[in-house]
Amino acid sequence: MNETGVVLTDIRKNFGSVEVIHGIDLRIAEGSFVVFVGPSGCGKSTLLRMIAGLEEVTDGEIEIKGRNVTDLDPSDRGIAMVFQSYALYPHMSVRENLAFGLKMARTETVEIDARVKAASAILKIDHLLDRRPGQLSGGQRQRVAIGRAIVRKPDVFLFDEPLSNLDAELRVSMRIEIARLHRELGNTMIYVTHDQTEAMTLADKIVVLRDGRIEQAGTPREVYENPANIFVAGFIGSPRMNLLDAVWLGNGRVRVAGNEMSVPVAGEGLQIGEKVSFGARPEHLFVTDGGQEHIPAKVDFAEYLGGTQYLYCQLADGQPLIAEYRSGPEINAGSTIALSVDDNQRRLFAADGRRLS
């Protein structure tokens, strides 16, 4: 991999007088799979559409494979985009849908036929070439939409929530297909999704956006295990990290819902009595007999998932908390339990969201 896949430099976007993307810098390595995630309205689609050339850039520069494409038409950028809505031509056969863009670009017929054949073999849609989109299932339509991108042999594939119209089971199998496609083709891929599992499983690099800014960009493991701040900690992970109101007591100790807990923080810059947030992921909480440092919790609801169980609890001060419970005696709603927190996984955040541990 080298560093020249896609480079965004100080990208800004205004709609009218409102700036919605506030100066984004990002380097996407050639051949990597980058996923944009973030809450609704954070600017994921706008950023993707600017890379595609479907949305004008207000300020900044976009480079693809070392070429400044900021002011080029979408068709001259070496990109192909796959939309959530598939955007197939209903009156054309699958074959014609796949060939259409190439015909427009005056590609030779022999070459078109070869590319359509190769793409339909990769996507296992060879037997559907003479059907129209109306005669296909949702998953098959999405394959055709991806096929239409493949035949163009783009430098970069752009995906805008491509699986969100599919049912849960199909999403899983298409997700695996897209991962396989990336491995086989080796192109740079940029993917927008709401789905945490898609982001974690597909990405080499996850870019977490909020309000038109990057909060963190890193491997799935980095953003999960080493979140840069309270926002990323709370956003990545499903169920999310528990973030509890706490008070700094000094000497590496905090008070959470009336209980003292130690945290691996010296606390420079923190004032005794200052409000902080104590973070613990559901899988880092353990039901104990109460002998060690723990937080008592009342179980409101126990969700049994077979291999694991989620306990939806309430602390003494009313704060909600979710704990994962893998094995042990059955725990039912209404029980009171003692939860300890893995020593190495106790997170602390300052009131401004800075991560302290």
Ligand SMILES: Nc1ncnc2c1ncn2[C@@H]1O[C@H](COP(=O)(O)OP(=O)(O)OP(=O)(O)O)[C@@H](O)[C@H]1O
């Ligand atoms: N054409 C437009 N005119 C005005 N504002 C727009 C336009 N398109 C998007 N916006 C605004 O820009 C911001 C970013 O929108 P965008 O669609 O990129 O977010 P998103 O992260 O993709 O959201 P979602 O996950 O809901 O699709 C939002 O505040 C949105 O209201």
